[in-house]
Amino acid sequence: xxxxxxxxxxxxxxxxxxxxxxxxxxxxxxxxxxxxxxxxxxxxxxxxxxxxxxxxxxxxxxxxxxxxxxxxxxxxxxxxxxxxxxxxxxxxxxxxxxxxxxxxxxxxxxxxxxxxxxxxxxxxxxxxxxxxxxxxxxxxxxxxxxxxxxxxxxxxxxxxxxxxxxxxxxxxxxxxxxxxxxxxxxxxxxxxxxxxxxxxxxxxxxxxxxxxxxxxxxxxxxxxxxxxxxxxxxxxxxxxxxxxxxxxx
Amino acid sequence: xxxxxxxxxxxxxxxxxxxxxxxxxxxxxxxxxxxxxxxxxxxxxxxxxxxxxxxxxxxxxxxxxxxxxxxxxxxxxxxxxxxxxxxxxxxxxxxxxxxxxxxxxxxxxxxxxxxxxxxxxxxxxxxxxxxxxxxxxxxxxxxxxxxxxxxxxxxxxxxxxxxxxxxxxxxxxxxxxxxxxxxxxxxxxxxxxxxxxxxxxxxxxxxxxxxxxxxxxxxxxxxxxxxxxxxxxxxxxxxxxxxxxxxxx
DNA sequence: CGTATATGTTTGACGAGTCTAATAACTGGA
DNA sequence: TCCAGTTATTAGACTCGTCAAACATATACG
Numbered sequence: 001x002x003x004x005x006x007x008x009x010x011x012x013x014x015x016x017x018x019x020x021x022x023x024x025x026x027x028x029x030x031x032x033x034x035x036x037x038x039x040x041x042x043x044x045x046x047x048x049x050x051x052x053x054x055x056x057x058x059x060x061x062x063x064x065x066x067x068x069x070x071x072x073x074x075x076x077x078x079x080x081x082x083x084x085x086x087x088x089x090x091x092x093x094x095x096x097x098x099x100x101x102x103x104x105x106x107x108x109x110x111x112x113x114x115x116x117x118x119x120x121x122x123x124x125x126x127x128x129x130x131x132x133x134x135x136x137x138x139x140x141x142x143x144x145x146x147x148x149x150x151x152x153x154x155x156x157x158x159x160x161x162x163x164x165x166x167x168x169x170x171x172x173x174x175x176x177x178x179x180x181x182x183x184x185x186x187x188x189x190x191x192x193x194x195x196x197x198x199x200x201x202x203x204x205x206x207x208x209x210x211x212x213x214x215x216x217x218x219x220x221x222x223x224x225x226x227x228x229x230x231x232x233x234x235x236x237x238x239x240x241x242x243x244x245x246x247x248x249x
Numbered sequence: 250x251x252x253x254x255x256x257x258x259x260x261x262x263x264x265x266x267x268x269x270x271x272x273x274x275x276x277x278x279x280x281x282x283x284x285x286x287x288x289x290x291x292x293x294x295x296x297x298x299x300x301x302x303x304x305x306x307x308x309x310x311x312x313x314x315x316x317x318x319x320x321x322x323x324x325x326x327x328x329x330x331x332x333x334x335x336x337x338x339x340x341x342x343x344x345x346x347x348x349x350x351x352x353x354x355x356x357x358x359x360x361x362x363x364x365x366x367x368x369x370x371x372x373x374x375x376x377x378x379x380x381x382x383x384x385x386x387x388x389x390x391x392x393x394x395x396x397x398x399x400x401x402x403x404x405x406x407x408x409x410x411x412x413x414x415x416x417x418x419x420x421x422x423x424x425x426x427x428x429x430x431x432x433x434x435x436x437x438x439x440x441x442x443x444x445x446x447x448x449x450x451x452x453x454x455x456x457x458x459x460x461x462x463x464x465x466x467x468x469x470x471x472x473x474x475x476x477x478x479x480x481x482x483x484x485x486x487x488x489x490x491x492x493x494x495x496x497x498x
Numbered sequence: 499c500g501t502a503t504a505t506g507t508t509t510g511a512c513g514a515g516t517c518t519a520a521t522a523a524c525t526g527g528a
Numbered sequence: 529t530c531c532a533g534t535t536a537t538t539a540g541a542c543t544c545g546t547c548a549a550a551c552a553t554a555t556a557c558g
Contacts, residue, residue: 005515031536044516046537051514063523063536093342094368104362111360113353119343254545280506293546295507300544312506312553 004110007079009048010057012037013068014076028065074141081137082109082117084130089120091131098131098182099173132173133164133183133233148233151189152196152226158189159203160234167231179222181232187222196226253359256328258297259306261286262317263325277314323390330386331358331366333379338369340380347380347431348422381422382413382432382482397482400438401445401475407438408452409483416480428471430481436471445475 016029016037031045038045049066052058057072068076086105090096096104112120121127121139128144129135137143148163162185165176176182180202187200200222224232265278265286280294287294298315301307306321317325335354339345345353361369370376370388377393378384386392397412411434414425425431429451436449449471473481 003514032534040515041517042536043518043538048515065536090365094365094372096368104365107360107362108357111356113356116339116343116353119345123343252544281504289545290547291506292508292548297545314506 002075005048006052006055006057007075007110008038009034009045009052010068010072010076011079013058013066014073014080017067026067028061028067030065033065077137077141077143079109081139081141082112084134084136085117085120085124085127086112087130087132088124088127088136092124097177099170099177101131102168102170129164129183131183132166133162134166148235150230151198151200151224151232151234152229154189154192154198154234154236156189156192158236159186160189160236161186162232163235164233165231166233167228172228172231176228176232179220181222181224190221193223196229197223198226198229199223251324254297255301255304255306256324256359257287258283258294258301259317259321259325260328260332262307262315263322263329266316275316277310277316279314282314326386326390326392328358330388330390331361333383333385334366334369334373334376335361336379336381337373337376337385341373346426348419348426350380351417351419378413378432380432381415382411383415397484399479400447400449400473400481400483401478403438403441403447403483403485405438405441407485408435409438409485410435411481412484413482414480415482416477421477421480425477425481428469430471430473439470442472445478446472447475447478448472 012034013029016033017027020027020029031042031049034045035042049058049060052072053060053066056069057075058066058068060066083105086108087098087101090101090104091098118139126139127136135144135146146163151160154160162181162183164183165173165181167173167176181187181200186203188203189198190201191197191199193199202220202222261283262278265282266276269276269278280291280298283289283294284291298307298309301321302309302315305318306324307315307317309315332354335357336347336350339350339353340347367388375388376385384393384395395412400409403409411430411432413432414422414430416422416425430436430449435452437452438447439450440446440448442448451469451471
Protein backbone atom coordinates (compact mmCIF):
# COMPACT_ATOMS: atom_id res chain seq x y z
CA UNK A 1 0.00 0.00 0.00
CA UNK A 2 2.42 2.60 1.04
CA UNK A 3 5.86 2.24 -0.53
CA UNK A 4 9.12 2.06 1.35
CA UNK A 5 10.13 5.48 0.08
CA UNK A 6 7.02 7.23 1.32
CA UNK A 7 7.62 5.70 4.74
CA UNK A 8 11.21 6.96 4.69
CA UNK A 9 10.10 10.55 4.09
CA UNK A 10 7.33 10.33 6.65
CA UNK A 11 9.66 8.90 9.25
CA UNK A 12 12.28 11.57 8.58
CA UNK A 13 9.65 14.25 9.01
CA UNK A 14 8.59 12.76 12.32
CA UNK A 15 12.06 12.39 13.70
CA UNK A 16 13.25 15.80 12.60
CA UNK A 17 10.28 17.39 14.35
CA UNK A 18 11.12 15.41 17.50
CA UNK A 19 14.58 16.91 17.37
CA UNK A 20 13.44 20.53 17.13
CA UNK A 21 10.39 20.34 19.36
CA UNK A 22 9.72 24.03 20.03
CA UNK A 23 6.95 23.03 22.40
CA UNK A 24 4.01 22.86 20.02
CA UNK A 25 4.80 20.78 16.96
CA UNK A 26 3.92 23.63 14.66
CA UNK A 27 7.23 24.06 12.92
CA UNK A 28 7.31 22.93 9.31
CA UNK A 29 10.36 20.87 8.42
CA UNK A 30 12.49 22.36 5.66
CA UNK A 31 13.17 20.36 2.49
CA UNK A 32 16.90 20.76 3.01
CA UNK A 33 16.70 19.02 6.40
CA UNK A 34 14.97 16.03 4.87
CA UNK A 35 17.33 16.02 1.93
CA UNK A 36 20.25 15.81 4.36
CA UNK A 37 18.78 12.95 6.34
CA UNK A 38 17.79 10.90 3.33
CA UNK A 39 20.71 11.73 1.10
CA UNK A 40 18.69 13.11 -1.80
CA UNK A 41 18.52 16.55 -3.43
CA UNK A 42 16.02 19.23 -2.46
CA UNK A 43 14.05 19.08 -5.73
CA UNK A 44 13.41 15.44 -5.01
CA UNK A 45 12.10 16.33 -1.60
CA UNK A 46 9.79 19.01 -2.96
CA UNK A 47 8.42 16.62 -5.57
CA UNK A 48 7.91 13.84 -3.06
CA UNK A 49 6.23 16.16 -0.57
CA UNK A 50 3.74 17.15 -3.22
CA UNK A 51 2.82 13.54 -3.73
CA UNK A 52 2.56 12.93 0.00
CA UNK A 53 0.39 16.03 0.38
CA UNK A 54 -1.94 14.63 -2.25
CA UNK A 55 -2.35 11.55 -0.11
CA UNK A 56 -3.01 13.70 2.96
CA UNK A 57 0.02 12.43 4.78
CA UNK A 58 1.63 15.86 5.06
CA UNK A 59 0.64 19.51 4.93
CA UNK A 60 2.85 21.72 2.85
CA UNK A 61 3.72 25.36 3.33
CA UNK A 62 5.31 26.78 0.20
CA UNK A 63 8.90 27.81 0.68
CA UNK A 64 8.76 26.81 4.34
CA UNK A 65 8.47 23.07 4.51
CA UNK A 66 6.01 20.40 5.55
CA UNK A 67 4.58 18.76 8.63
CA UNK A 68 2.78 15.50 9.18
CA UNK A 69 -0.96 15.18 9.30
CA UNK A 70 -2.58 12.99 11.92
CA UNK A 71 -2.56 10.15 9.44
CA UNK A 72 1.06 10.73 8.49
CA UNK A 73 2.09 10.74 12.11
CA UNK A 74 0.46 7.36 12.67
CA UNK A 75 2.31 5.98 9.69
CA UNK A 76 5.57 7.32 11.09
CA UNK A 77 4.93 5.78 14.48
CA UNK A 78 4.04 2.44 12.94
CA UNK A 79 7.24 2.47 10.94
CA UNK A 80 9.27 3.36 14.00
CA UNK A 81 7.56 0.58 15.94
CA UNK A 82 8.61 -1.85 13.23
CA UNK A 83 12.12 -0.54 13.30
CA UNK A 84 12.59 -0.85 17.03
CA UNK A 85 10.92 -4.22 17.36
CA UNK A 86 13.18 -5.48 14.59
CA UNK A 87 16.27 -4.07 16.24
CA UNK A 88 15.45 -5.82 19.46
CA UNK A 89 14.50 -9.02 17.70
CA UNK A 90 17.78 -9.09 15.82
CA UNK A 91 19.79 -8.70 19.01
CA UNK A 92 17.70 -11.04 21.11
CA UNK A 93 17.10 -13.84 18.66
CA UNK A 94 19.59 -13.55 15.85
CA UNK A 95 22.95 -12.82 17.39
CA UNK A 96 23.19 -9.26 16.22
CA UNK A 97 25.03 -6.76 18.31
CA UNK A 98 23.19 -3.55 19.27
CA UNK A 99 25.79 -1.61 17.31
CA UNK A 100 25.00 -3.32 13.99
CA UNK A 101 21.28 -3.57 14.03
CA UNK A 102 20.25 -0.29 12.49
CA UNK A 103 20.80 -0.88 8.80
CA UNK A 104 18.98 -4.20 8.66
CA UNK A 105 16.02 -2.79 10.57
CA UNK A 106 15.92 0.23 8.27
CA UNK A 107 15.29 -2.02 5.31
CA UNK A 108 12.98 -4.56 6.89
CA UNK A 109 10.76 -2.06 8.70
CA UNK A 110 8.94 -1.42 5.41
CA UNK A 111 8.22 -5.02 4.60
CA UNK A 112 6.86 -6.80 7.64
CA UNK A 113 3.15 -7.51 7.84
CA UNK A 114 0.90 -6.67 10.74
CA UNK A 115 0.90 -10.37 11.51
CA UNK A 116 4.67 -10.61 11.69
CA UNK A 117 4.87 -7.46 13.77
CA UNK A 118 2.49 -9.05 16.25
CA UNK A 119 4.40 -12.32 16.41
CA UNK A 120 7.72 -10.58 16.94
CA UNK A 121 6.17 -8.44 19.65
CA UNK A 122 4.82 -11.56 21.35
CA UNK A 123 8.07 -13.51 21.15
CA UNK A 124 9.88 -10.58 22.74
CA UNK A 125 7.25 -10.26 25.47
CA UNK A 126 5.82 -6.94 24.29
CA UNK A 127 8.94 -4.95 25.03
CA UNK A 128 8.96 -1.20 25.64
CA UNK A 129 12.49 -0.29 24.61
CA UNK A 130 14.87 -1.23 21.83
CA UNK A 131 18.56 -2.13 22.32
CA UNK A 132 19.55 1.55 22.26
CA UNK A 133 17.05 2.41 24.95
CA UNK A 134 14.60 4.04 22.56
CA UNK A 135 10.95 3.51 23.48
CA UNK A 136 8.96 1.12 21.30
CA UNK A 137 5.53 2.57 20.47
CA UNK A 138 2.72 0.30 21.63
CA UNK A 139 0.59 -1.77 19.27
CA UNK A 140 -2.07 0.95 19.29
CA UNK A 141 0.61 3.48 18.39
CA UNK A 142 0.85 5.33 21.68
CA UNK A 143 4.25 6.86 22.32
CA UNK A 144 5.10 7.50 25.92
CA UNK A 145 7.01 10.68 26.25
CA UNK A 146 9.82 10.12 28.70
CA UNK A 147 11.70 13.35 28.24
CA UNK A 148 15.22 12.56 29.20
CA UNK A 149 17.96 15.09 29.52
CA UNK A 150 20.94 14.71 27.19
CA UNK A 151 24.23 14.01 28.89
CA UNK A 152 25.45 17.40 27.71
CA UNK A 153 22.94 19.12 30.02
CA UNK A 154 24.43 17.85 33.25
CA UNK A 155 26.75 19.26 35.86
CA UNK A 156 29.89 17.99 37.44
CA UNK A 157 29.15 15.61 40.23
CA UNK A 158 25.82 14.37 38.91
CA UNK A 159 25.19 10.66 39.14
CA UNK A 160 23.46 9.44 35.99
CA UNK A 161 22.10 6.25 34.46
CA UNK A 162 22.45 5.86 30.70
CA UNK A 163 18.97 5.52 29.35
CA UNK A 164 19.29 5.83 25.63
CA UNK A 165 21.88 6.29 22.89
CA UNK A 166 20.48 8.03 19.84
CA UNK A 167 23.41 7.74 17.52
CA UNK A 168 23.08 5.23 14.67
CA UNK A 169 26.65 5.24 13.41
CA UNK A 170 28.01 1.73 14.05
CA UNK A 171 31.49 3.08 14.73
CA UNK A 172 30.29 5.50 17.38
CA UNK A 173 28.14 2.79 18.93
CA UNK A 174 31.01 0.32 18.93
CA UNK A 175 33.13 2.86 20.74
CA UNK A 176 30.45 3.56 23.33
CA UNK A 177 29.96 -0.16 23.78
CA UNK A 178 33.67 -0.67 24.32
CA UNK A 179 33.88 2.01 26.99
CA UNK A 180 30.72 0.80 28.69
CA UNK A 181 28.36 3.62 27.81
CA UNK A 182 25.35 1.41 27.19
CA UNK A 183 21.73 1.65 28.36
CA UNK A 184 21.55 0.81 32.04
CA UNK A 185 25.15 1.71 32.90
CA UNK A 186 25.77 4.28 35.65
CA UNK A 187 28.35 7.02 35.74
CA UNK A 188 29.30 10.08 37.69
CA UNK A 189 29.92 13.23 35.69
CA UNK A 190 33.42 14.23 36.73
CA UNK A 191 34.10 17.12 34.41
CA UNK A 192 32.50 19.40 31.87
CA UNK A 193 35.35 20.89 29.88
CA UNK A 194 35.04 23.85 27.53
CA UNK A 195 33.34 23.11 24.20
CA UNK A 196 31.18 20.90 26.39
CA UNK A 197 33.38 17.86 26.43
CA UNK A 198 31.93 15.57 29.11
CA UNK A 199 34.00 13.23 31.24
CA UNK A 200 32.45 10.32 33.08
CA UNK A 201 33.66 7.93 35.75
CA UNK A 202 32.05 4.51 36.08
CA UNK A 203 29.91 4.23 39.17
CA UNK A 204 28.65 0.71 39.55
CA UNK A 205 27.55 -1.67 36.89
CA UNK A 206 25.11 -4.26 38.15
CA UNK A 207 21.53 -4.20 36.95
CA UNK A 208 22.45 -4.08 33.29
CA UNK A 209 19.61 -5.84 31.57
CA UNK A 210 20.10 -4.33 28.16
CA UNK A 211 22.63 -4.45 25.35
CA UNK A 212 25.51 -6.72 24.58
CA UNK A 213 27.85 -7.67 27.38
CA UNK A 214 30.29 -4.89 26.79
CA UNK A 215 33.95 -5.78 26.89
CA UNK A 216 33.91 -3.57 29.94
CA UNK A 217 37.21 -1.80 30.07
CA UNK A 218 35.79 -0.62 33.37
CA UNK A 219 37.40 1.49 36.00
CA UNK A 220 38.48 3.76 33.19
CA UNK A 221 37.19 7.27 32.83
CA UNK A 222 35.45 8.23 29.56
CA UNK A 223 35.41 11.54 27.72
CA UNK A 224 32.85 12.32 25.08
CA UNK A 225 32.79 15.29 22.69
CA UNK A 226 29.63 17.34 22.57
CA UNK A 227 28.50 15.84 19.27
CA UNK A 228 28.32 12.45 20.94
CA UNK A 229 27.16 13.66 24.35
CA UNK A 230 23.98 15.16 22.91
CA UNK A 231 22.95 11.77 21.56
CA UNK A 232 23.25 10.13 24.96
CA UNK A 233 20.21 10.50 27.19
CA UNK A 234 20.42 9.87 30.90
CA UNK A 235 18.27 9.73 33.96
CA UNK A 236 19.65 11.64 36.91
CA UNK A 237 19.99 9.53 40.02
CA UNK A 238 21.76 11.73 42.57
CA UNK A 239 18.86 14.01 43.37
CA UNK A 240 16.01 11.58 43.91
CA UNK A 241 13.18 12.87 41.73
CA UNK A 242 9.68 11.73 42.56
CA UNK A 243 8.23 10.70 39.23
CA UNK A 244 9.67 7.81 37.23
CA UNK A 245 9.38 4.57 39.09
CA UNK A 246 8.63 2.11 36.31
CA UNK A 247 10.93 2.21 33.33
CA UNK A 248 11.06 -1.43 32.51
CA UNK A 249 13.92 -2.31 30.26
CA UNK B 250 21.49 -3.68 -5.98
CA UNK B 251 18.95 -5.84 -7.61
CA UNK B 252 15.36 -4.76 -7.06
CA UNK B 253 12.59 -6.95 -5.74
CA UNK B 254 10.90 -6.99 -9.13
CA UNK B 255 13.92 -8.22 -11.00
CA UNK B 256 14.20 -11.04 -8.48
CA UNK B 257 10.55 -11.91 -9.01
CA UNK B 258 11.02 -12.31 -12.76
CA UNK B 259 14.25 -14.25 -12.34
CA UNK B 260 12.68 -16.58 -9.82
CA UNK B 261 9.65 -17.16 -12.04
CA UNK B 262 11.93 -18.03 -14.93
CA UNK B 263 13.80 -20.51 -12.77
CA UNK B 264 10.75 -22.19 -11.37
CA UNK B 265 8.93 -22.41 -14.69
CA UNK B 266 11.95 -24.11 -16.22
CA UNK B 267 12.00 -26.56 -13.32
CA UNK B 268 8.41 -27.44 -14.13
CA UNK B 269 9.01 -28.17 -17.82
CA UNK B 270 12.44 -29.75 -17.55
CA UNK B 271 12.70 -31.41 -20.95
CA UNK B 272 16.01 -32.93 -19.87
CA UNK B 273 18.44 -30.22 -20.91
CA UNK B 274 17.34 -26.81 -19.69
CA UNK B 275 17.37 -25.44 -23.18
CA UNK B 276 13.75 -24.41 -23.49
CA UNK B 277 13.11 -20.70 -23.44
CA UNK B 278 10.25 -19.65 -21.18
CA UNK B 279 7.44 -17.85 -22.98
CA UNK B 280 6.43 -14.35 -21.87
CA UNK B 281 2.84 -15.51 -21.41
CA UNK B 282 3.92 -18.10 -18.84
CA UNK B 283 5.72 -15.48 -16.78
CA UNK B 284 2.84 -13.06 -17.20
CA UNK B 285 0.50 -15.69 -15.75
CA UNK B 286 2.70 -16.45 -12.78
CA UNK B 287 3.36 -12.83 -11.88
CA UNK B 288 -0.03 -11.43 -12.76
CA UNK B 289 1.20 -8.85 -15.27
CA UNK B 290 0.58 -8.37 -18.99
CA UNK B 291 2.84 -9.75 -21.70
CA UNK B 292 4.14 -6.34 -22.84
CA UNK B 293 5.37 -5.79 -19.32
CA UNK B 294 7.21 -9.09 -19.44
CA UNK B 295 8.82 -8.29 -22.78
CA UNK B 296 9.96 -4.91 -21.51
CA UNK B 297 11.33 -6.31 -18.28
CA UNK B 298 13.13 -9.13 -20.07
CA UNK B 299 14.92 -6.59 -22.22
CA UNK B 300 16.19 -4.85 -19.14
CA UNK B 301 17.25 -8.12 -17.57
CA UNK B 302 19.01 -9.13 -20.77
CA UNK B 303 20.96 -5.88 -20.63
CA UNK B 304 22.18 -6.88 -17.21
CA UNK B 305 23.14 -10.32 -18.47
CA UNK B 306 20.71 -12.08 -16.20
CA UNK B 307 18.76 -13.66 -19.05
CA UNK B 308 19.20 -14.53 -22.71
CA UNK B 309 16.35 -13.59 -24.98
CA UNK B 310 15.10 -15.32 -28.09
CA UNK B 311 12.77 -13.08 -30.02
CA UNK B 312 9.24 -14.39 -30.20
CA UNK B 313 10.22 -17.46 -28.23
CA UNK B 314 11.02 -16.39 -24.71
CA UNK B 315 13.98 -16.18 -22.37
CA UNK B 316 16.19 -18.34 -20.22
CA UNK B 317 18.49 -17.56 -17.32
CA UNK B 318 22.19 -17.02 -17.69
CA UNK B 319 24.55 -18.58 -15.17
CA UNK B 320 24.43 -15.34 -13.22
CA UNK B 321 20.66 -15.16 -13.37
CA UNK B 322 20.36 -18.72 -12.15
CA UNK B 323 22.49 -17.96 -9.12
CA UNK B 324 20.30 -14.99 -8.32
CA UNK B 325 17.22 -17.20 -8.58
CA UNK B 326 18.71 -19.81 -6.28
CA UNK B 327 19.73 -17.20 -3.76
CA UNK B 328 16.22 -15.79 -3.76
CA UNK B 329 14.73 -19.24 -3.34
CA UNK B 330 17.14 -19.94 -0.49
CA UNK B 331 15.94 -16.79 1.22
CA UNK B 332 12.35 -17.76 0.66
CA UNK B 333 12.66 -21.23 2.11
CA UNK B 334 14.82 -20.24 5.06
CA UNK B 335 12.26 -17.59 5.88
CA UNK B 336 9.38 -20.02 5.62
CA UNK B 337 11.05 -22.37 8.02
CA UNK B 338 12.08 -19.58 10.35
CA UNK B 339 8.54 -18.25 10.50
CA UNK B 340 7.16 -21.67 11.43
CA UNK B 341 9.91 -22.61 13.83
CA UNK B 342 10.41 -19.33 15.64
CA UNK B 343 7.41 -17.15 15.06
CA UNK B 344 4.33 -19.28 15.45
CA UNK B 345 3.39 -19.34 11.82
CA UNK B 346 1.66 -22.35 10.41
CA UNK B 347 3.19 -24.02 7.33
CA UNK B 348 0.01 -23.16 5.45
CA UNK B 349 0.36 -19.38 5.95
CA UNK B 350 4.00 -18.80 5.47
CA UNK B 351 4.27 -18.26 1.76
CA UNK B 352 3.09 -14.68 1.37
CA UNK B 353 5.28 -13.25 4.10
CA UNK B 354 8.34 -15.06 2.74
CA UNK B 355 7.58 -13.83 -0.76
CA UNK B 356 7.94 -10.25 0.39
CA UNK B 357 10.83 -10.60 2.79
CA UNK B 358 12.98 -12.78 0.53
CA UNK B 359 14.03 -9.63 -1.35
CA UNK B 360 15.08 -7.64 1.65
CA UNK B 361 17.23 -9.74 3.94
CA UNK B 362 20.97 -9.19 3.94
CA UNK B 363 23.61 -11.85 3.55
CA UNK B 364 24.28 -11.42 7.23
CA UNK B 365 20.69 -12.04 8.24
CA UNK B 366 20.45 -15.01 5.91
CA UNK B 367 23.47 -16.50 7.65
CA UNK B 368 22.10 -15.89 11.14
CA UNK B 369 18.72 -17.42 10.31
CA UNK B 370 20.47 -20.40 8.77
CA UNK B 371 22.55 -20.84 11.92
CA UNK B 372 19.61 -20.50 14.31
CA UNK B 373 17.76 -23.17 12.35
CA UNK B 374 20.79 -25.47 12.31
CA UNK B 375 21.50 -25.20 8.60
CA UNK B 376 18.33 -26.96 7.55
CA UNK B 377 17.93 -28.73 4.20
CA UNK B 378 14.17 -28.53 3.72
CA UNK B 379 11.46 -25.95 4.27
CA UNK B 380 8.09 -26.66 5.95
CA UNK B 381 6.60 -27.89 2.68
CA UNK B 382 9.42 -30.33 2.15
CA UNK B 383 11.11 -28.24 -0.53
CA UNK B 384 14.91 -28.42 -0.47
CA UNK B 385 16.76 -25.34 0.78
CA UNK B 386 19.74 -24.52 -1.46
CA UNK B 387 23.00 -24.51 0.47
CA UNK B 388 24.89 -21.32 1.34
CA UNK B 389 27.12 -21.83 -1.72
CA UNK B 390 23.97 -22.16 -3.84
CA UNK B 391 24.14 -25.86 -4.59
CA UNK B 392 20.76 -27.42 -5.22
CA UNK B 393 20.54 -31.13 -4.62
CA UNK B 394 18.28 -32.71 -7.16
CA UNK B 395 16.10 -35.22 -5.40
CA UNK B 396 13.74 -36.05 -8.22
CA UNK B 397 10.62 -37.23 -6.51
CA UNK B 398 7.67 -38.74 -8.26
CA UNK B 399 4.37 -36.87 -7.98
CA UNK B 400 1.62 -38.72 -6.21
CA UNK B 401 -0.27 -38.87 -9.49
CA UNK B 402 2.36 -41.20 -10.93
CA UNK B 403 1.74 -44.06 -8.52
CA UNK B 404 -0.20 -47.26 -8.65
CA UNK B 405 -2.74 -48.79 -6.39
CA UNK B 406 -1.14 -50.59 -3.52
CA UNK B 407 2.02 -48.45 -3.36
CA UNK B 408 3.17 -47.40 0.06
CA UNK B 409 4.40 -43.83 -0.04
CA UNK B 410 5.86 -41.18 2.25
CA UNK B 411 4.84 -37.59 1.62
CA UNK B 412 8.01 -35.71 0.85
CA UNK B 413 6.91 -32.37 -0.41
CA UNK B 414 3.80 -30.32 -1.14
CA UNK B 415 4.32 -27.80 -3.92
CA UNK B 416 1.05 -25.96 -3.74
CA UNK B 417 1.16 -22.45 -2.26
CA UNK B 418 -2.55 -21.80 -1.93
CA UNK B 419 -3.24 -21.48 1.81
CA UNK B 420 -6.69 -23.05 1.40
CA UNK B 421 -5.34 -26.14 -0.32
CA UNK B 422 -2.57 -26.42 2.24
CA UNK B 423 -5.01 -26.05 5.10
CA UNK B 424 -7.07 -28.87 3.65
CA UNK B 425 -4.06 -31.11 3.21
CA UNK B 426 -2.96 -30.29 6.73
CA UNK B 427 -6.38 -31.19 8.08
CA UNK B 428 -6.44 -34.56 6.38
CA UNK B 429 -2.86 -35.32 7.38
CA UNK B 430 -1.15 -35.02 4.02
CA UNK B 431 1.96 -33.30 5.35
CA UNK B 432 5.67 -33.95 4.76
CA UNK B 433 6.68 -37.12 6.56
CA UNK B 434 3.25 -38.74 6.66
CA UNK B 435 2.83 -42.21 5.16
CA UNK B 436 -0.04 -43.53 3.10
CA UNK B 437 -1.02 -46.46 0.97
CA UNK B 438 -2.45 -45.65 -2.44
CA UNK B 439 -5.77 -47.48 -2.39
CA UNK B 440 -7.31 -46.30 -5.62
CA UNK B 441 -6.58 -44.42 -8.80
CA UNK B 442 -9.93 -43.43 -10.20
CA UNK B 443 -10.52 -42.11 -13.71
CA UNK B 444 -9.39 -38.54 -14.33
CA UNK B 445 -6.56 -39.56 -12.02
CA UNK B 446 -8.28 -38.95 -8.73
CA UNK B 447 -6.03 -40.55 -6.10
CA UNK B 448 -7.29 -42.11 -2.91
CA UNK B 449 -5.01 -42.69 0.06
CA UNK B 450 -5.32 -44.62 3.29
CA UNK B 451 -3.21 -43.61 6.29
CA UNK B 452 -0.48 -46.08 7.02
CA UNK B 453 1.34 -45.13 10.17
CA UNK B 454 2.21 -41.75 11.47
CA UNK B 455 5.21 -41.76 13.74
CA UNK B 456 8.42 -40.15 12.64
CA UNK B 457 6.78 -36.86 11.72
CA UNK B 458 9.43 -34.24 12.34
CA UNK B 459 8.01 -31.62 10.06
CA UNK B 460 5.00 -29.32 9.87
CA UNK B 461 2.36 -28.35 12.34
CA UNK B 462 0.79 -31.04 14.45
CA UNK B 463 -2.10 -31.70 12.14
CA UNK B 464 -5.48 -32.07 13.72
CA UNK B 465 -5.13 -35.62 12.49
CA UNK B 466 -8.55 -36.77 11.48
CA UNK B 467 -6.67 -40.02 11.03
CA UNK B 468 -8.00 -43.38 10.11
CA UNK B 469 -9.92 -41.59 7.40
CA UNK B 470 -9.24 -42.18 3.76
CA UNK B 471 -8.31 -39.17 1.59
CA UNK B 472 -9.12 -38.47 -2.05
CA UNK B 473 -7.25 -35.87 -4.03
CA UNK B 474 -8.09 -34.56 -7.49
CA UNK B 475 -5.37 -34.63 -10.09
CA UNK B 476 -4.69 -30.91 -9.83
CA UNK B 477 -3.71 -31.38 -6.23
CA UNK B 478 -2.08 -34.79 -6.61
CA UNK B 479 0.51 -33.44 -9.05
CA UNK B 480 1.70 -30.96 -6.45
CA UNK B 481 2.33 -33.66 -3.88
CA UNK B 482 5.67 -35.43 -4.18
CA UNK B 483 6.28 -38.74 -2.50
CA UNK B 484 9.01 -41.24 -1.90
CA UNK B 485 7.99 -44.81 -2.59
CA UNK B 486 8.58 -47.09 0.36
CA UNK B 487 7.14 -50.45 -0.65
CA UNK B 488 9.84 -51.42 -3.11
CA UNK B 489 13.01 -50.66 -1.17
CA UNK B 490 15.15 -48.53 -3.47
CA UNK B 491 18.87 -48.40 -2.77
CA UNK B 492 19.79 -44.74 -2.99
CA UNK B 493 18.41 -42.15 -0.58
CA UNK B 494 19.43 -42.85 2.98
CA UNK B 495 19.89 -39.40 4.42
CA UNK B 496 17.09 -36.91 3.91
CA UNK B 497 17.28 -35.01 7.14
CA UNK B 498 14.23 -33.12 8.34
C1' DC C 499 -0.04 -24.44 -48.42
C1' DG C 500 -2.03 -20.58 -46.89
C1' DT C 501 -4.70 -18.08 -43.92
C1' DA C 502 -7.01 -17.53 -39.15
C1' DT C 503 -5.90 -17.42 -34.53
C1' DA C 504 -2.48 -17.46 -30.85
C1' DT C 505 1.15 -15.16 -29.03
C1' DG C 506 4.82 -11.73 -28.92
C1' DT C 507 6.46 -6.99 -29.68
C1' DT C 508 6.08 -1.98 -30.36
C1' DT C 509 4.13 2.29 -29.27
C1' DG C 510 2.65 5.71 -26.37
C1' DA C 511 1.20 6.77 -21.86
C1' DC C 512 1.55 7.12 -16.85
C1' DG C 513 3.23 7.36 -11.67
C1' DA C 514 7.08 7.07 -8.52
C1' DG C 515 11.49 8.49 -7.60
C1' DT C 516 15.53 10.53 -8.89
C1' DC C 517 18.89 14.07 -10.99
C1' DT C 518 20.86 18.78 -12.96
C1' DA C 519 20.19 23.38 -14.42
C1' DA C 520 17.44 27.36 -14.28
C1' DT C 521 14.50 30.36 -11.84
C1' DA C 522 11.91 32.29 -7.86
C1' DA C 523 11.40 33.54 -3.03
C1' DC C 524 12.95 34.43 1.33
C1' DT C 525 16.31 36.49 4.87
C1' DG C 526 19.85 38.80 7.02
C1' DG C 527 23.34 42.26 7.01
C1' DA C 528 25.02 46.91 5.79
C1' DT D 529 15.50 49.32 3.03
C1' DC D 530 17.72 46.86 -0.48
C1' DC D 531 20.61 43.53 -2.24
C1' DA D 532 23.44 39.29 -1.82
C1' DG D 533 23.35 34.91 -0.63
C1' DT D 534 20.87 30.93 0.71
C1' DT D 535 17.07 27.99 0.06
C1' DA D 536 12.96 26.41 -2.45
C1' DT D 537 10.59 25.44 -6.67
C1' DT D 538 10.14 24.63 -11.60
C1' DA D 539 11.59 22.59 -15.87
C1' DG D 540 13.23 18.95 -18.31
C1' DA D 541 15.22 14.46 -18.40
C1' DC D 542 15.87 9.61 -17.13
C1' DT D 543 14.89 4.60 -15.22
C1' DC D 544 11.78 1.10 -13.64
C1' DG D 545 7.56 -1.04 -13.77
C1' DT D 546 3.22 -0.97 -15.44
C1' DC D 547 -0.86 -0.70 -18.84
C1' DA D 548 -3.95 -0.71 -23.38
C1' DA D 549 -4.02 -0.52 -28.20
C1' DA D 550 -1.87 -1.37 -32.43
C1' DC D 551 1.02 -4.17 -35.05
C1' DA D 552 4.05 -8.26 -36.26
C1' DT D 553 5.09 -13.05 -36.19
C1' DA D 554 4.38 -17.96 -35.51
C1' DT D 555 1.41 -22.03 -35.51
C1' DA D 556 -1.91 -24.88 -36.56
C1' DC D 557 -5.79 -26.45 -39.20
C1' DG D 558 -8.38 -27.21 -43.07
